[in-house]
Amino acid sequence: MKPFYLLTLAALLAGCTTASQLEPIPGSLIYGGQPETRRTKAPIGSTATHRFRDQFGQEWQERYVIAPDRSLRLVDRQRIEYPLD
Numbered sequence: 001m002k003p004f005y006l007l008t009l010a011a012l013l014a015g016c017t018t019a020s021q022l023e024p025i026p027g028s029l030i031y032g033g034q035p036e037t038r039r040t041k042a043p044i045g046s047t048a049t050h051r052f053r054d055q056f057g058q059e060w061q062e063r064y065v066i067a068p069d070r071s072l073r074l075v076d077r078q079r080i081e082y083p084l085d
Contacts, residue, residue, distance in 0.1 A: 022074045027052040028062055030072050038070035048072070051080070 024031040029050050042048065044066055051061045059080040064072040 022077055024074060025054060025060075025077075027054050027060065028074065029064065030074060034071050039066055039072075040070065042066050044068050044070075047075075 029035060039048070046066050048064045048066065049061060050064065051059065053059050061078050061080055062074060063076040065075050067073050
């Protein structure tokens, strides 16, 4: 009986977790779709970074992973903040 309860609890918890995928913003490499050129020399699973400013002048850095079909998958985005002097 105990394994049944553990299995039920695990199924309920698995249904509750949601992984939110990052959406590209203006300036992202994949904003508006995948780029025309594919990364053919980069190994699958390797990462690439891209740094840009958005329409409000804030600087961002994004990290992408090369997928098996050679497309880019956005995995991380950080806003770059500079200290005030």
